[in-house]
Amino acid sequence: MTNVLGIHIGHDSSVALVRDGRIVADAAEERFTRIKHYCGLPIHALDYCLRSCDLSMADIDVVAIPTAASLPDLNFLLDLKGSRREPVSTRRFVLDTVRTILGRQQRRPPLYLKRFPLAERTEIVHVEHHLAHAASAYYTSGRREKQLIVTMDGAGDGYSVCIWRGENGKIMPLEKFPTSGSLGWFYSNVTEALGWWHGDGEGKTMGLAPYGDASKAKGVLEGFYPKFGDGRLVKPHRFLGASYWNEAGAIQWHFDDADEIRQLVERYGRESIAAEAQRILEEQTKEIIFPWMEKEKTANLSCAGGVFLNVKLNQRLWESGKIAHHHIYPNAGDSGLAAGAALYAYYQAHPDAPINKIEDLYWGPSYSDDEIERILRLRNLSYRRVENIEEFTARQLANGRIVGWFQGRMESGPRALGNRSILMSANRPENKDILNARVKFREAFRPFCPSLLWEYRGDYLERPRDEFFMITSFDCRPAKRSQVPAVVHVDGTVRPQTVKQDFNPRFWKLLCEFGRLTGEPLLLNTSFNLMGEPIVCHPREAIRCFCDCGLDLLVLSNFVLQKDGG
Template sequence: MNILGLRIGHDASAALIVDGKIIADVAEERFSRIKNDGSFPLRSVQYCLEAGGITAKELDGIATPSRSFVEHLFIFFGFPAVFETIRFSTVAPPTKKQEMPVKKPSLFQKLFETPPQEESLEEESQEVRIFVSSQQERFREPYKASWVPELPFYQKPFALAAHCKLYLVEHHIAHAASACFTSGLNNGKALCVTMDGIGEGISNAVWRFENNRLQCLATYDGKTSLGWFYAASTEAIGWRQSRDEWKMMGLAPFGKPHPGALQGFYPQFKDGDCIEPHNFGDFGRWNDHGANHYHCGDAKELAPIAQALGHENFAAEVQRVSEKQAMNFILPWLEREQCRNLFCAGGFFLNVKFNQKIWYTGKLDRHWVYPNSGDPGLSVGAGLMAFYHEHPEQPNASLEDLYKGPEFSDAEIEQILDDRLISYTVHDNIAEKAAELLEKNYVLGWFQGRMEAGPRALGNRSILMSPLHEENRDIINKKIKYRETFRPFCPSMLHEKAGEYLVNPRDALYMVISFDAQPGAKQRIPAVIHVDETARPHMVKRETNPVYYDLIQAFGDRTGEYVILNTSFNVKGEPIVCTPREAIKCFYDTGMDALILGNYVIEKAALPK
């Protein structure tokens, strides 16, 4: 079964699910080069179909993370005259006396006629509030209006087969599905928590995942949003919401919390429930070349507090509040469910320091955070929810890797280099060559295999350097990334060596959790240990990425430390590079010393030989 997942909106993306397996997953920003691009993910769709070796007519379903019709779907896809729509929602399906709630009148109230009969496929009781409803839709041609997109002659809609279904998956259901159906848990129970700014009126939700079935236990509206609190605080410092929250998290360890300083600006939780909601007011939005800037009114009031405390102390207090309130929310739910397995998704869980804090409580046996947990990961979640609705008997598998984007052969790379008259050398053992350059303290651009999905570079689109010298952190921040000097870097390490560097680690293959560093680790690998003596690791298994594993092993054989400094292959404010051309541009526009594309090595002429 072929299902195309589509996220339409900010951080647009597409994913292809084939028989429950993620074949492709990519954000539109990687093709457009516009960070957080909110355009229709046309090139992402084209790539997913190409990666799967199929045409749109071979799709059995399209799944989108919205319980309402998304207008652009019916512009870019040629749906048949009559097609089946299946809606997943935490809101009960309509009856003769009740209509399905909608946020506002939609264009597609005009574009569709719904026959009077409707089949309700209520999968769970109203107590757990997950509903699936199915109905037949009739498609009409769109009205001609300036605000309705109209494709030029040369851009044909993707033609769909008559049997292709449309799955409308509520925002937080898609988040929950992304975590649960990539967990590999088929027997037993897990508590799943989803938290973000807001999606379709929901900011936080709690789920029970048992025997490969997802049930909703509770939902909470925007007045309970810790994601909005963190975003408003980010804006108050002068940074961009939904993009720069990493900076807040990285700055916090440099300051000291000031309890009470932010009282009244955040929701408060106790015993698993919100006891004091916070009205954040209206949010503003400015679309800037396809990507949104967001504004929360609280930011104006928080800004003088940030100035008075100092940004470091303000960040520390924001992080303290967020951790405390999220713990007050999640831990009681684990107790209620008598459960020691926690699955998480939603942008809030990109906070690696909170993930560390809850892991270190000792109350978890299993802790799984879907690594692409922000809104770009909704494409996968919507697609998986649709698949397991159709095939509930099929076990879900643990996520194998996130290498789901484009790749380029050595022949393609060589042609690109030759066309640009760029000198290079070719090496049969590229891992050994890279280790040699890292031992010399070169800064390397490293471009291999399929591009990673999600916000982290996992050894295929990375900038690398030796972790042995403390000043290397500043070198990359200043000469390569052009960003704030307090920003930390990831240690990529051999999976089996993690215990030598980290305290009480669990599997951390995707850089979504930090750990305390072992005594003495800061002296051994100072460039990748943060000021608070923690590290956000990327543990590498040979079966997942053999070339990158061999590189780390070769560096360790040379230096005694089986760790390298890893950061994403981009400069501040730009998406991670996707193609060799983009890697070459970034290489020559920064202070990198050498670039490795596949088995090809480019070194800058000024380097000493």
């Protein structure tokens, strides 16, 4: 048995545990601290990963860190001594010295902060940022044979786009582009100019884009993004004036480009600028990926890095018809780095081990019925236990109720996949507005996603493929658009989770029951949180959310809380 612990400290701090090549626990620290994109030490996530597998630090064979840089924060998190200590950079040493001379405080942890002392036998390995992204894609693809791996994000360890070959259990670098090739930063700068958080609000830009006409802003973003041609960076872009703001434990970046783009937003309109940014992202990414697929003579593509959270980009790549096997690691942003680094370390030692295809992302905490009932009693809440919870909940949903659905292990990554979900019927167009007004309080233009039975994917999706994680959008079949209008975006697309019985039997049964009652085995599924908050993790957070918005029902395992008492 090999236990590898991946620890990512930074934007979206997270910890993952890989046992014999499989991810068995993975959680972002934000779910415990309740601060979205939390960037501090992942103490709770580390504690969770060990406890969930009944392990102590003495059982860990390797600790994998997804950065090539030294990470002095590990010195106190892992209580590193002597030659194992992470070196302090010259810059930080000088800054610390100056602060000491000036009598200022230095950043040091208090005694009561929990440490996880590293065992003597445990090895520490550093895995370069993009290599960790690449490993998260390749080693969860289920395929050993040759494939192109592409990683794209804002920046990590000095790179923004990296091209790799995955073959026979090994990952080889083919090309790396520096931060002057960052399409991620470009898209985030547009996002900031539109008034949203760089590193969080990019999904809003993507959701807004179909409302605009890119031709009305064609060319106006020239000079704000790098250009690629035939797989090469032909026109780098100098991103100037990069700075960051640490607000309540999470990094928020700012680039001077955003100031200038904001003036274009005022001139050409929000929708058209968003549409043009999306067009550029798609066009430039194709200029990177397709030439490299040709050079490598492969039709297999695996992707990771925050840029690939853009489901429309993924749709365009898939629709090209050039890809035979298309895999995107669903936790594509930096919260997936811990798992990627741990997978890489494992396969370095075991290159001949089978590469497993991930079937679900249920790697977070779960709570037993006894625990949930204790939590409910403590709060003096009236509740009842329902045996056939799927049939009961389906009836409530068919009657138009909005349900908080809390089951089993929490999902990793940014999407709710039926264990920490808010559910509603998608069969009436007004449900989207009702949900926004009563529960989610988010921008009206943003689409909601469907979860549907895998067996019926061909009824709803054009050119479907297995899509279990809401990481690619598809055109909705015209005949179905009016049947499930609350989850069809203005451009006729949907971003689905197809649900297989084996992967989530309870959620699958709920969809079956709902389909039996309404004729549509599909539900609107949005993450169980309020706008700006991380997805709920613990039952108490689900209860708070239930009380704090217009949810009609809360279903925690088999327990039901109902506001109207019905």
